[in-house]
Amino acid sequence: MxxxxxxxxxxxxxxxxxxxxxxxxxxxxxxxxxxxxxxxxxxxxxxxxxxxxxxxxxxxxxxxxxxxxxxxxxxxxxxxxxxxxxxxxxxxxxxxxxxxxxxxxxxxxxxxxxxxxxxxxxxxxxxxxxxxxxxxxxxxxTNADCAAAKDSILRLEEIDIEQLLGREDMGSIGVSSQLAKYRKLDRTFGEELKKVYGYRCQICGLPIGTEYGARVSNTHHIEYFSRTLDNSPGNLLIVCPNHHSIIHATDPVFEKKTASFKYPNGYEETLKLNVHLIA
Ligand SMILES: [Zn+2]
Ligand SMILES: [Zn+2]
The missing domain is CATH 2.40.330.10 (DNA-binding pseudobarrel domain)
Known part of the structure; x- marks a missing residue:
């Protein structure tokens, strides 16, 4: 069924x-x-x-x-x-x-x-x-599933893991099936959240790609998935590809209470859009 x-x-x-x-x-x-x-x-x-x-x-x-x-x-x-x-x-x-x-x-x-x-x-x-x-x-x-999932992503970068979680065809691209259950959930949560935000980035508020007929928003895990395996909506942000790259290049601290990022260089930025994260 x-x-x-x-x-x-x-x-x-x-x-x-x-x-x-x-x-x-x-x-x-x-x-x-x-x-x-x-x-x-x-x-x-x-x-x-x-x-x-x-x-x-x-x-x-x-x-x-x-x-x-x-x-x-x-x-x-x-x-x-x-x-x-x-x-x-x-x-x-x-x-x-x-x-x-x-x-x-x-x-x-x-x-x-x-x-x-x-x-x-x-x-x-x-x-x-x-x-x-x-x-x-x-x-x-199960715990064994979690251990196997962690094992299978051990050598991957977080941003690559997030991309894999978003793909439907992961099995066919040679990555272990250990992530299958997480992938299914991640796609569901991620796609639902993207719709909630109209495919806009929660950081800059822009719907990148729409003038080209493309929707290129990404799902980001606040606490890195590779560490927590947490793909619940409360751990997800919808971001544009630029902001996603910036987050992973600089590893800022996200504060839920203020819904803001603190970057290592001192720059601070509050989410422009936020309806699903409650401190
Ligand atoms: Zn953005
Ligand atoms: Zn990310």
Whole structure:
């Protein structure tokens, strides 16, 4: 089945390994549109989750809660599975690194203490809507995937990695497939953000190339992808090729709070366009 659209990249936590994923409020409409259903509070649907070649039973619920007690509460939509379900067991095996780290932490600290993993230990469950409204597709980005991805880009320059992430045909140009999952996400996020900015550069505000009928904006990773493997939208900037080259030639510090770059020569520049980065 063809994957139709990216829904969510979720950090693996205890609830992913046990019982499900909460759909952020900002994505609820996108999800219900995608599965062509209305989901009033208290409703639940049986769905299928496709993962690693198998299909699992899950349920999509809009949790019912007391309206009088919680008048301002937003809808709580969750994709749920049972703790002892084949899916939970598969996720615990697949994300064995997270499972053992979190289990060990939970055993050693008082309950209700939030579990913390280092950035280098994080794993992700990625969800996609499919052409079938009853089926959600999932993909695991495991610690081993992360290590292999880092390995495969070890000798490449960051700006070259970013170009590879943006290409559809990377497999055919002889680069390892270890980046495949990241590439798919990066393209999705990058292309969506480019549309948000009308293919303009967030630094100079210009839509370079449009008078030639070309769109040549680039996706830049604020924290270098080669170090963090972070391709979430919060780590991306849309820039023109000139500014992209300048960033990589000078390696300025980006401050999220002020949305500005500080260059090594002392020059400072605030983003002209910014709607997606919030400090
Ligand atoms: Zn620019
Ligand atoms: Zn870059």
């Amino acid at each position: 063809e994957l139709t659209s990216f829904l969510l990249k979720k950090k693996v936590d205890w609830s992913v390994l046990q019982e499900g994923v909460t759909i952020p409020v900002s994505l609820q409409q996108f999800l219900t549109d995608g599965i062509a259903r209305k989901m009033p509070r208290g409703s639940a649907f049986d769905m299928k989750l496709m993962l690693d070649g198998a299909t699992y039973d899950v349920s999509l619920k809009n949790i019912k809660f007391d309206k009088e007690k919680y008048p301002a509460h937003k809808d709580l939509v969750q994709l749920r599975w049972n703790r002892s379900s084949p899916l939970a067991l598969h996720l615990q095996q697949k994300f064995c690194s997270s499972f053992s780290l979190i289990r060990a932490q939970k055993a050693s600290v008082p309950s209700h203490t939030p579990v913390r993993l280092d950035d280098s230990q994080l794993e992700y469950l990625v969800l996609y809507l499919t052409a079938n409204p009853n089926v959600i597709a999932a993909e695991c980005i």
